[in-house]
Amino acid sequence: xxxxxxxxxxxxxxxxxxxxxxxxxxxxxxxxxxxxxxxxxxxxxxxxxxxxxxxxxxxxxxxxxxxxxxxxxxxxxxxxxxxxxxxxxxxxxxxxxxxxxxxxxxxxxxxxxxxxxxxxxxxxxxxxxxxxxxxxxxxxxxxxxxxxxxxxxxxxxxxxxxxxxxxxxxxxxxxxxxxxxxxxxxxxxxxxxxxxxxxxxxxxxxxxxxxxxxxxxxxxxxxxxxxxxxxxxxxxxxxxxxxxxxxxxxxxxxxxxxxxxxxxxxxxxxxxxxxxxxxxxxxxxxxxxxxxxxxxxxxxxxxxxxxxxxxxxxxxxxxxxxxxxxxxxx
Amino acid sequence: xxxxxxxxxxxxxxxxxxxxxxxxxxxxxxxxxxxxxxxxxxxxxxxxxxxxxxxxxxxxxxxxxxxxxxxxxxxxxxxxxxxxxxxxxxxxxxxxxxxxxxxxxxxxxxxxxxxxxxxxxxxxxxxxxxxxxxxxxxxxxxxxxxxxxxxxxxxxxxxxxxxxxxxxxxxxxxxxxxxxxxxxxxxxxxxxxxxxxxxxxxxxxxxxxxxxxxxxxxxxxxxxxxxxxxxxxxxxxxxxxxxxxxxxxxxxxxxxxxxxxxxxxxxxxxxxxxxxxxxxxxxxxxxxxxxxxxxxxxxxxxxxxxxxxxxxxxxxxxxxxxxxxxxxxxxxxxxxxxxxxxxxxxxxxxxxxxxxxxxxxxxxxxxxxxxxxxxxxxxxxxxxxxxxxxxxxxxxxxxxxxx
Numbered sequence: 001x002x003x004x005x006x007x008x009x010x011x012x013x014x015x016x017x018x019x020x021x022x023x024x025x026x027x028x029x030x031x032x033x034x035x036x037x038x039x040x041x042x043x044x045x046x047x048x049x050x051x052x053x054x055x056x057x058x059x060x061x062x063x064x065x066x067x068x069x070x071x072x073x074x075x076x077x078x079x080x081x082x083x084x085x086x087x088x089x090x091x092x093x094x095x096x097x098x099x100x101x102x103x104x105x106x107x108x109x110x111x112x113x114x115x116x117x118x119x120x121x122x123x124x125x126x127x128x129x130x131x132x133x134x135x136x137x138x139x140x141x142x143x144x145x146x147x148x149x150x151x152x153x154x155x156x157x158x159x160x161x162x163x164x165x166x167x168x169x170x171x172x173x174x175x176x177x178x179x180x181x182x183x184x185x186x187x188x189x190x191x192x193x194x195x196x197x198x199x200x201x202x203x204x205x206x207x208x209x210x211x212x213x214x215x216x217x218x219x220x221x222x223x224x225x226x227x228x229x230x231x232x233x234x235x236x237x238x239x240x241x242x243x244x245x246x247x248x249x250x251x252x253x254x255x256x257x258x259x260x261x262x263x264x265x266x267x268x269x270x271x272x273x274x275x276x277x278x279x280x281x282x283x284x285x286x287x288x289x290x291x292x293x294x295x296x297x298x299x300x301x302x303x304x305x306x307x308x309x310x311x312x313x314x315x316x317x318x319x320x321x322x323x324x325x326x327x328x329x330x
Numbered sequence: 331x332x333x334x335x336x337x338x339x340x341x342x343x344x345x346x347x348x349x350x351x352x353x354x355x356x357x358x359x360x361x362x363x364x365x366x367x368x369x370x371x372x373x374x375x376x377x378x379x380x381x382x383x384x385x386x387x388x389x390x391x392x393x394x395x396x397x398x399x400x401x402x403x404x405x406x407x408x409x410x411x412x413x414x415x416x417x418x419x420x421x422x423x424x425x426x427x428x429x430x431x432x433x434x435x436x437x438x439x440x441x442x443x444x445x446x447x448x449x450x451x452x453x454x455x456x457x458x459x460x461x462x463x464x465x466x467x468x469x470x471x472x473x474x475x476x477x478x479x480x481x482x483x484x485x486x487x488x489x490x491x492x493x494x495x496x497x498x499x500x501x502x503x504x505x506x507x508x509x510x511x512x513x514x515x516x517x518x519x520x521x522x523x524x525x526x527x528x529x530x531x532x533x534x535x536x537x538x539x540x541x542x543x544x545x546x547x548x549x550x551x552x553x554x555x556x557x558x559x560x561x562x563x564x565x566x567x568x569x570x571x572x573x574x575x576x577x578x579x580x581x582x583x584x585x586x587x588x589x590x591x592x593x594x595x596x597x598x599x600x601x602x603x604x605x606x607x608x609x610x611x612x613x614x615x616x617x618x619x620x621x622x623x624x625x626x627x628x629x630x631x632x633x634x635x636x637x638x639x640x641x642x643x644x645x646x647x648x649x650x651x652x653x654x655x656x657x658x659x660x661x662x663x664x665x666x667x668x669x670x671x672x673x674x675x676x677x678x679x680x681x682x683x684x685x686x687x688x689x690x691x692x693x694x695x696x697x698x699x700x701x702x703x704x705x706x707x708x709x710x711x712x713x714x715x716x717x718x719x720x721x722x723x724x725x726x727x728x729x730x731x732x733x
Contacts, residue, residue, distance in 0.1 A: 007559075015551065113382055118382075122576075221546055221547070227380070227381030227382055227386070228378075228381065228384050229546050233545065267548075268555060275560070
């Protein structure tokens with residue numbers, strides 16, 4: 001009976017952690033006043049580069065490092081285009097998405113057609129190290145042990161990144177300066193903050209974090225390449241919605257991920273719930289699964305509407321988001 | 331100046347990604363200019379011609395193999411428009427392009443190309459239009475083609491049935507794109523279940539419908555649910571990726587893939603997969619169109635073949651299969667090839683005997699739907715017309731859809 005809930009909770013975490021990576025990465029970028037719509041593409045590039053390097057060296061550490069660097073380079077490109085060259089952020093972001101996903105298919109198809117083929121994951125050290133870690137004591141707790149304390153290292157890393165980022169924004173001087181840039185870059189500039197450098201660094205780090213999420217998705221899919229279905233599968237776009245849902249707070253992003261994840265999981269596990277509790281939850285299978293897919297976005301809409309209606313200025317949205325800062329315009 | 335540079339870089343990026351998507355389609359067109367042979371083949375694909383597995387790959391592989399068989403050179407005589415969505419306008423553009431290239435026959439592989447192909451067949455009476463999985467046709471230059479994949483599914487069901495007897499677990503799972511909405515999916519599920527029950531009469535098939543042809547993550551989670559909640563010991567599938575097999579491999583159960591031998595993705599789990607050999611049709615169609623396009627609709631017509639034409643088959647059995655499996659599959663295959671028996675009839679097969687002495691018995695039994703309705707009376711003829719015409723919309727006894 002209870003297993004179905006354990007499994008439900010387990011699946012919420014295991015399938016939706018990539019959202020947390022995408023969201024925290026995007027929050028870091030948006031806090032610097034830049035809107036990067038290239039999450040999907042950035043994740044795809046990090047995923048394919050990290051996976052291939054990791055498979056080559058048979059090491060999870062190398063996979064993470066390369067995925068962070070590869071996506072970081074995409075971030076560098078975005079910064080160069082939007083910060084130095086002042087290109088339109090929306091257009092640049094969309095271009096990165098198209099480019100990144102196409103890059104994923106291009107590399108994947110080329111490798112699959114080559115003599116060596118696409119590297120397999122099963123049986124490698126990379127696979128072994130990305131599997132769930134058994135934490136003595138915690139993993140054995142009934143119900144929650146399996147659901148919360150039996151995950152791979154990348155799950156815990158994602159949560160750690162979110163918490164550290166929250167502390168960084170709240171408690172550190174660079175975090176404060178970053179938020180100042182996002183709100184009013186001209187004011188920050190006049191106080192001697194190097195706006196361009198801050199933007200560059202945070203866009204690159206944020207993009208790198210997204211790359212880790214992409215890598216996680218690839219590993220979670222057993223590392224197989226499909227010519228018609230990208231690993232990222234729209235999670236980059238959901239992440240952008242989740243940033244709004246989380247009100248630009250990395251801590252709330254954890255909560256948001258769990259809520260989005262709940263509906264995402266319900267979409268699939270409704271059958272298992274209905275099967276286990278036919279009398280109380282049997283109605284779940286009557287709801288079309290597409291409704292569950294749409295629900296997180298409906299909730300995001302509601303959050304947007306309520307936050308716009310509220311009189312008090314509670315929104316965490318950076319004031320200067322989406323607008324390029326050009327010093328001579330002051 | 332900065333704006334200009336950024337514009338150029340952005341544009342360069344966009345152009346690169348477009349080319350990456352389009353693959354080498356552009357290069358092929360110039361190569362094929364003024365080829366020696368004047369017969370040209372056109373193809374419209376739903377995904378990329380560079381795919382290395384899946385639906386488009388299976389058709390592309392079939393077309394290129396068939397061209398070699400009939401003496402055409404795929405590098406010169408084949409024109410492809412790929413990544414064409416099921417959108418009438420886009421399909422019409424693709425057809426115009428292929429007609430402009432001088433193609434003599436145009437294959438469209440996706441169901442949703444149906445209306446555009448019908449319309450364009452009137453506009454270009456000299457070109458033969460051939461549409462996979464559809465139901466429309468005309469008397470002169472437009473046919474449809476598909477196959478009795480349910481026969482191969484029945485055979486894979488036999489392999490699953492033996493596995494369920496050996497493991498003592500009667501629950502079989504089936505990750506399906508759609509359920510009873512499409513005869514294609516529902517006939518496959520029914521055939522798999524009947525095949526399994528011919529070996530293990532107590533077998534139960536649990537179907538999880540994912541409501542899309544391909545979504546790796548959903549396919550994965552559906553397989554997990556079938557294994558964890560419904561305790562299924564064999565996972566069959568009718569969806570694009572190999573995720574259900576990979577999950578079966580991870581969880582230590584067994585599985586039957588689809589479209590290609592998925593043993594390489596799931597070495598310890600995969601039993602056998604129903605597969606298409608599309609070249610069987612493509613070679614027939616090309617040969618007929620090369621000889622006399624005017625009689626195409628009488629020589630080929632609407633094409634719906636199965637095991638006997640080699641259009642469908644099962645992959646080589648993996649070492650995970652039970653020892654009796656091969657013999658039983660061969661017996662069933664011979665019966666279907668001979669035309670004496672077919673899956674959806676009022677006669678059921680039952681297999682017995684140890685490896686080396688497997689025997690098949692035929693007995694009259696009504697074919698019942700899972701709500702108890704009688705579909706075919708005991709001893710009655712096969713209702714495979716329901717598959718061909720797309721009217722089959724029920725599950726047979728022993729099948730339960732879980733969602």
